[in-house]
Amino acid sequence: MTKKTSTRWNDIELEAAVDAYLGMLQKERVSEPFNKAEINRNLREGALSARGKSSVEMRMHNLSSIFIAMGLRRVEGYVPRDNAGTNIRSKIQAILESKGVSTSTSYVASTDIKSPNQKTEESSTDFLSPPPPGNKYPKSVTSTTTTYERDLKVRDWVLKNAKGKCEGCGQDAPFLLTDGAPCLEVHHVRRLADNGSDRTTNAVALCPNCHRRCHLSADGKMFTASLYERLNRLIIEDPDVNK
Ligand SMILES: [Zn+2]
Ligand SMILES: [Zn+2]
Secondary structure: OOOOHHHHHHHHHHHHHHHHHHHHHHHHHHOOOOOOHHHHHHHHOOOOOOOOHHHHHHHHHHHHHHHHOOOOOOOOOOOOOOOOHHHHHHHHHHHHHHHHOOOOOOOOOOOOOOOOOOOOOOOOOOOOOOOOOOOOOOOOOOOOOOOOOHHHHHHHHHHHHHEEOOOOOEEEEEOOOOOOOOHHHHHHEEOOHHHHOOOOOOOEEOOOHHHHHHHOOHHHHHHHHHHHHOOOOOOOOOOOOOO
């Protein structure tokens, strides 16, 4: 086995690692397969000739942790391992910024000096932790949802009949849509998923707030009951009776 150095990584080495990491990210983004072992080997045949395989591998894991902390997406195959010092982190941030990758966090050297109104984490109950970095490039997920075919005539009739006012709260639609139509949504009082029918006797025009109230609120059931009372055209449907 050849003796590999354990000295601090220099800027050229760090940049080579960052380049390789960005390359893998790019491949992931376009769903192009890549071979991590091969990338590791190529690095050690080039700028990282002074480093061992596991040292390069550790650097990639460590880049994942740094990327995430900076609000960037990480390479899937490299679980974050947070073992880099502030010095390395700020160097990597500088390398990324020199490549036009904008990062959301600044790494500043830690200090013992606290301003008078700065609270320690232990003593404060209202300590607000720093905002989470999130993902600059959120992954897309494909999900399957069931949709029901709706009769556009029913929808249009319900919307027209509402005359721009929400049938839940009686208020004007909160704003107009780009086509000039009032922003109202057609809601099926007995949901289609619960065997509700797609007829004007089961559909109402609601403002987005009232619509969400039907679906999500703690008093959704009561609110739905009030719709039946309010609107004479609605007919309470029995879920067990086939429409
Ligand atoms: Zn409303
Ligand atoms: Zn709805």
